[in-house]
Amino acid sequence: MRTIRLNGExxxxxxxxxxxxxxxxxxxxxxxxxxxxxxxxxxxxCTMHMDGQPIRSCVTPISAAEGREITTIEAIxxxxxxxxxxxxxxxVGVPQCGYCQCGQVMSATALLxxxxxxxxxxxxxxxxxxxxxxxxxxxxxxxxxxASAELKGGA
Amino acid sequence: xxxxxxxxxxTNHGIDRRGFLKGMGATGVLLLTANWSWSxxxxxxxxxEGMPGGTKNDPKLFIAISQxxxxxxxxxxxxxxxGIRTSLALVVADEMEADWEKCRVVQAEGDExxxxxxxxxxxxxxxxxxxxxxxxxxxxxxxxxQAASLGWGVDxxxxxxxxxxxxxxxxxxxxxxxxxxxxxxRLPVPTGSAIRLKRSNEFRYIGxxxxxxxxxxxIVSGKATYGADLRSVGMVYAVVSRPPVFGSKATSYxxxxxxxxxxxxKVMEIEGTMAPSEFKPLGGIAVVAENTWxxxxxxxxxxxxxxxxxxxxxxxxxxRRQMEEVSKKxxxxxxxxxDLEDALAKAKKKHAATYYLPHVAHxxxxxxxxxxxxxxxxxxxxxxxxxxxxxxxxxxxxxxxxLEKTRVNVTxxxxxxxxxxxxxxxxxAVEVAKAFPGKAARVQWTREDDLRHDYLxxxxxxxxxxxxxxxxxxxxxxxxxxxxxxxxxFAPDQRNQAAFESNMGHGNVPFAVPNLRIExxxxxxHTRIGWFRSVSNIPHGFATQSFVSELAEEAGKDxxxxxLDLLGExxxxxxxxxxxGWNHGENPETYPVDTGRLRKVMETAAKEAGxxxxxxxxxxxxxxxxxxxxxxxxxxLDVEVKKTGELVIHKATMAIDCGAQINxxxxxxxxxxxxxxxxxxxxxGEISFDKGAPKQSNFHDYQVPRIPQAxxxxxxxxxxxxxxxxxxxxxxxxxxxxxPALCNAIHAATGKxxxxxxxxxxxx
Ligand code: FES
Ligand code: FES
Numbered sequence: 001m002r003t004i005r006l007n008g009e010x011x012x013x014x015x016x017x018x019x020x021x022x023x024x025x026x027x028x029x030x031x032x033x034x035x036x037x038x039x040x041x042x043x044x045x046c047t048m049h050m051d052g053q054p055i056r057s058c059v060t061p062i063s064a065a066e067g068r069e070i071t072t073i074e075a076i077x078x079x080x081x082x083x084x085x086x087x088x089x090x091x092v093g094v095p096q097c098g099y100c101q102c103g104q105v106m107s108a109t110a111l112l113x114x115x116x117x118x119x120x121x122x123x124x125x126x127x128x129x130x131x132x133x134x135x136x137x138x139x140x141x142x143x144x145x146x147a148s149a150e151l152k153g154g155a
Numbered sequence: 156x157x158x159x160x161x162x163x164x165x166t167n168h169g170i171d172r173r174g175f176l177k178g179m180g181a182t183g184v185l186l187l188t189a190n191w192s193w194s195x196x197x198x199x200x201x202x203x204e205g206m207p208g209g210t211k212n213d214p215k216l217f218i219a220i221s222q223x224x225x226x227x228x229x230x231x232x233x234x235x236x237x238g239i240r241t242s243l244a245l246v247v248a249d250e251m252e253a254d255w256e257k258c259r260v261v262q263a264e265g266d267e268x269x270x271x272x273x274x275x276x277x278x279x280x281x282x283x284x285x286x287x288x289x290x291x292x293x294x295x296x297x298x299x300x301q302a303a304s305l306g307w308g309v310d311x312x313x314x315x316x317x318x319x320x321x322x323x324x325x326x327x328x329x330x331x332x333x334x335x336x337x338x339x340x341r342l343p344v345p346t347g348s349a350i351r352l353k354r355s356n357e358f359r360y361i362g363x364x365x366x367x368x369x370x371x372x373x374i375v376s377g378k379a380t381y382g383a384d385l386r387s388v389g390m391v392y393a394v395v396s397r398p399p400v401f402g403s404k405a406t407s408y409x410x411x412x413x414x415x416x417x418x419x420x421k422v423m424e425i426e427g428t429m430a431p432s433e434f435k436p437l438g439g440i441a442v443v444a445e446n447t448w449x450x451x452x453x454x455x456x457x458x459x460x461x462x463x464x465x466x467x468x469x470x471x472x473x474x475r476r477q478m479e480e481v482s483k484k485x486x487x488x489x490x491x492x493x494d495l496e497d498a499l500a501k502a503k504k505k506h507a508a509t510y511y512l513p514h515v516a517h518x519x520x521x522x523x524x525x526x527x528x529x530x531x532x533x534x535x536x537x538x539x540x541x542x543x544x545x546x547x548x549x550x551x552x553x554x555x556x557x558l559e560k561t562r563v564n565v566t567x568x569x570x571x572x573x574x575x576x577x578x579x580x581x582x583x584a585v586e587v588a589k590a591f592p593g594k595a596a597r598v599q600w601t602r603e604d605d606l607r608h609d610y611l612x613x614x615x616x617x618x619x620x621x622x623x624x625x626x627x628x629x630x631x632x633x634x635x636x637x638x639x640x641x642x643x644x645f646a647p648d649q650r651n652q653a654a655f656e657s658n659m660g661h662g663n664v665p666f667a668v669p670n671l672r673i674e675x676x677x678x679x680x681h682t683r684i685g686w687f688r689s690v691s692n693i694p695h696g697f698a699t700q701s702f703v704s705e706l707a708e709e710a711g712k713d714x715x716x717x718x719l720d721l722l723g724e725x726x727x728x729x730x731x732x733x734x735x736g737w738n739h740g741e742n743p744e745t746y747p748v749d750t751g752r753l754r755k756v757m758e759t760a761a762k763e764a765g766x767x768x769x770x771x772x773x774x775x776x777x778x779x780x781x782x783x784x785x786x787x788x789x790x791x792l793d794v795e796v797k798k799t800g801e802l803v804i805h806k807a808t809m810a811i812d813c814g815a816q817i818n819x820x821x822x823x824x825x826x827x828x829x830x831x832x833x834x835x836x837x838x839x840g841e842i843s844f845d846k847g848a849p850k851q852s853n854f855h856d857y858q859v860p861r862i863p864q865a866x867x868x869x870x871x872x873x874x875x876x877x878x879x880x881x882x883x884x885x886x887x888x889x890x891x892x893x894x895p896a897l898c899n900a901i902h903a904a905t906g907k908x909x910x911x912x913x914x915x916x917x918x919x
Contacts, residue, residue, distance in 0.1 A: 040854070074377050093820055095374045096828055097235050097236030128861045128863050131520065
């Protein structure tokens with residue numbers, strides 16, 4: 001048995017050291033908002049935050065989460081930036097199939113948390129690890145700018 | 156209420172969700188009992204009526220009103236990102252005067268006898284279901300009005316439904332839909348003549364520029380349910396080791412090492428089907444475990460011996476050379492008129508070009524996945540499927556159960572693009588479920604599985620020749636398309652393209668050319684070929700649109716003017732006159748190919764993109780326009796090729812005429828997505844084979860566009876047809892013009908012609 005801190009709560013689970021956080025959290029703990037897209041850290045569908053930094057949970061073993069704070073999409077609305085990002089996503093109508101979008105929201109939240117007015121090149125850099133096969137990129141860019149404006153307006 | 160209801164439909168926690176109607180009945184639901192049918196005399200064989208199961212407009216199937224006023228609208232089409240759950244529901248809501256905020260969308264289970272056709276492909280959902288859904292909403296509105304007038308004892312003409320209430324303006328009375336739910340459920344259904352559809356100036360949601368989404372909030376908060384998001388106690392998780400080469404099968408396997416992985420429960424064989432594969436599983440060895448990770452580790456440890464396959468020699472470069480050889484000789488005639496030989500012989504100028512397009516994989520972000528539960532002689536499946544009824548038929552057959560004892564619940568699809576029309580992955584889940592009665596069994600595909608075992612987009616050689624008059628007019632047109640056919644998955648000896656492939660921009664080109672021949676020399680398929688978003692329009696459109704640009708250059712003319720000249724006078728062409736008896740399944744009388752509409756999207760895109768303006772060195776505009784899925788799309792791409800060979804797409808300008816625009820925001824989003832998909836297949840998309848197996852395995856070697864590669868801007872212009880026309884498709888027709896417009900732009904920027912996709916390293 002091991003313990004991880006997920007979304008502000010302690011969870012006990014039985015999982016081998018090398019099990020990626022993605023599967024531990026989806027299959028064992030039952031939080032299914034985080035998605036599986038590639039299993040190789042290539043697509044960003046599985047993006048979570050570890051101590052506020054975006055990580056690819058499909059290649060992060062659960063042993064690396066020891067003593068860290070993990071946040072998933074299920075709790076990101078409690079973060080003031082995350083909430084604004086979600087609102088902007090809905091307002092701009094970003095999602096198509098939506099499968100990649102939890103990962104996109106997590107990456108965008110991480111970006112805006114340390115850079116509240118990113119330039120396009122900074123958006124490219126921060127978001128290039130997140131594939132959207134439906135091709136919602138122009139709206140992702142727009143929604144990040146929308147959320148950024150909201151954050152500044154609210155500050 | 157809302158939340159628990161949705162959880163009942165497809166729950167994240169626990170998979171018992173029957174009893175929606177029972178539960179709703181207790182709270183007073185509008186369930187109309189009469190057998191409503193709208194006359195559908197005109198289009199018996201075509202459109203929605205030509206599809207298995209036809210269409211239905213019975214409000215009792217699609218609408219439920221609870222006493223709290225919530226209106227539940229059932230969507231029978233699969234949602235894969237096109238926004239159909241929103242778009243069809245808003246049509247119903249609009250006609251019945253429901254307030255969108257108080258509407259919830261319910262996903263129908265697979266049952267075409269009950270709901271009509273559910274096969275979500277061919278860009279058909281809106282064009283086949285708009286009218287039935289309007290009628291359905293209008294009947295509900297009429298009944299709500301009738302219930303109120305009876306309750307108040309006033310004339311029906313004096314009441315009207317407006318924004319979720321029925322009002323009697325003179326008496327200042329108002330009753331909410333929820334208050335009327337019980338009364339309306341007792342009413343007989345009015346006759347057809349009593350039903351009035353709204354006039355377009357009365358629409359609240361239809362055709363309006365606004366962003367509505369049935370699922371947006373659930374999606375961005377992780378609550379939306381996709382194929383892998385169903386959970387139940389004791390559930391088992393499987394991954395399958397499949398034959399590396401299509402046509403091979405497991406001859407032996409050693410399960411010991413796999414069984415030694417902690418969490419692995421069982422290793423079992425899944426029987427495969429040799430060609431024709433249809434939608435059946437490839438077969439292989441399933442590793443079943445307590446969680447996905449254990450199953451994946453178990454599969455890594457598993458040792459399997461595979462038999463030889465007749466496709467062991469499939470090698471992409473060889474195959475390309477074979478196709479090129481074949482393309483040099485005449486093949487099956489698809490369409491011909493005039494005397495092409497004579498035109499070519501006498502021509503002042505001739506031009507020929509051969510284009511190559513490789514296989515591409517759909518690679519939806521959600522890899523195939525399905526969950527099945529066999530319990531007490533009842534099979535229940537949860538799957539992201541584009542074809543719920545086909546999935547149900549397959550699942551029932553696998554389980555040896557009648558259809559009535561098989562239920563297929565449709566989750567959201569994390570992308571489909573044609574891949575999820577096939578039930579192969581659902582069959583696998585049923586096989587595992589059979590070995591674990593009483594337990595839910597999931598089969599999860601990894602990305603490697605997805606890329607190695609797709610029903611790939613075809614691979615093709617397109618050979619074109621044309622003759623030009625001294626004034627630069629096209630006098631002769633030859634197009635030979637060589638590509639393995641989708642039909643090969645049903646009959647392996649099929650070597651020629653089917654009508655539904657040829658008439659995707661090959662045979663049915665609406666060009667005013669006096670001498671024309673369209674041919675299709677046959678080839679064998681060596682892998683599973685399937686429908687990929689916009690299908691054969693991709694190679695056909697790429698070749699014709701690249702070739703038109705080349706011809707314009709040969710003729711020393713502006714591409715746009717040259718193309719307009721090639722189209723000739725504005726006219727409505729009967730597809731049958733182009734030897735197209737298929738016409739996307741639509742009535743040739745009401746769905747002619749309209750060159751005037753094509754011209755209009757061309758001119759719109761050109762004007763909006765500033766066609767003809769001077770461009771900086773290294774920068775260029777490229778043009779293409781293509782008719783497909785009974786819609787018209789033109790695209791202009793503005794690109795820059797840097798000295799290093801780096802390609803930057805500054806802007807994509809697209810214009811579409813799809814007839815009336817029901818949900819403009821989702822039309823735009825489909826064009827945006829089509830643009831990205833087109834950019835992907837043009838720049839990097841390629842699945843190539845070596846020794847019978849795909850070489851690519853994940854997103855490092857099968858690259859798809861990421862945000863830096865996306866056009867900096869995509870401007871979509873919705874073009875009004877300017878006359879009464881039928882609805883066109885939206886999900887697919889945006890794809891075909893993108894790759895040729897991009898390559899034409901590269902030519903404008905650099906002088907270099909790209910005749911072989913993907914562009915890859917060709918610019919460096
Ligand atoms: S699933 Fe983790 S990056 Fe793709
Ligand atoms: S919205 Fe479908 S993959 Fe991004």
